[in-house]
Amino acid sequence: MSSVTNLKTDKYESNRRDAIRAAASVFAAKGYHGASTSDIAAELGIKQGSLYHYIKSKEEALYEVCILGIEDYVSRMKSIASSRQSPEAKLLAVVTSHLASYREKNEAMKVHNDERLYLPKERRGELKRLGSLYRTLLEEILQSGIDAGSYRSDIDVEFVAKTMIGVCNSWGHHLVRYPELDMFEVVQKCADYFVHGLVETAR
Amino acid sequence: MSSVTNLKTDKYESNRRDAIRAAASVFAAKGYHGASTSDIAAELGIKQGSLYHYIKSKEEALYEVCILGIEDYVSRMKSIASSRQSPEAKLLAVVTSHLASYREKNEAMKVHNDERLYLPKERRGELKRLGSLYRTLLEEILQSGIDAGSYRSDIDVEFVAKTMIGVCNSWGHHLVRYPELDMFEVVQKCADYFVHGLVETAR
DNA sequence: GACGAATTCTATAGATCTATAGATTATTTA
């Protein structure tokens, strides 16, 4: 009885997820305002009006896409942060995870980055919370590297975290636009550059 | 006689520039597709239809805004690149110039970064050329720093240039969104971080 | 002040686009 109901619900939920993914793909390609609900429906192979069986509005679709994008991203960060590795290894893992999210065609992440500000402020609270959490966890990794004596003690942890996130997003866009780029090479170079900078380091 | 003609022409050209700047401001705030020609006209204090006295189409406005944004940016880079300073000083000047462009409410630059891909490919040739020129000049500065022995000889100059541009754009967005940020502090930290990275450097 | 040119306005045609309502088809369940 209740299993029957769940089956139906599950089907609906699965279709709904497909709709959100289609929206992510279309928003990533055309931007929120540049994309129409017809585009999303076409991506799903249904008619424009039918889409509203799964979403209440185009704006709700954007919200769901943003949540989808950042949830994965934050949950991966959580598991890295709580793992038993050196700060250096964690840092490498963070960069890998961040860039892999882009490469795995996780269009939702690009949409979160580029389009979330088109949501009304009232709807951005949860996104903001998750984004701050991500940055805080990254800052803790950096701080533990400083405490362990691996990193300079005079760096501004918040500044470095924001810069690293900026770099990862920037290279994430490159990775999406230029599929021939080797992701692991980019990860390697980012990590090396974050750590060593431009000048020769005494070893 | 011809001075009369020029006066008139100049007035028109000056108004046209104002229109492009208004478009830049509106596109920066709402995105290309999210902004309407009415918004641009309102920013100028004229009616929607009147705008077409100065632009042929909304798309042309986007093109002009992008050109405006990147031209300044490239010309400043040119003068830095050809100046007689050390590579280190040039690098600092580049970062300053880049971030100052954002702070000076040069919305055109933000629009160039975020919206230029909505132009049809045929119209992006010149933008691409200017963007490549910018990066090439930055790479030359980096290379001269390597040649002078100031920087590590094993860095990938193209990679570092792209990364630096990504960082500057990322902080540029922060500077636009958070007016309370101290630009010179950001410049300082970016430059320090570019050069030294996370680990203590032997001096 | 009068003429011509430049600028701005009003009005609108013609394309969108979102969201909804109700009919239709497909799928489950009994």
Place this chain on the structure above:
DNA sequence: TAAATAATCTATAGATCTATAGAATTCGTC
């Protein structure tokens, strides 16, 4: 298989929005 439920479709109201045409106004020059 018949009834109930879910998924999709068609059609459309009501808001846009872009670009144009032609009228009205302002400006510069003589």
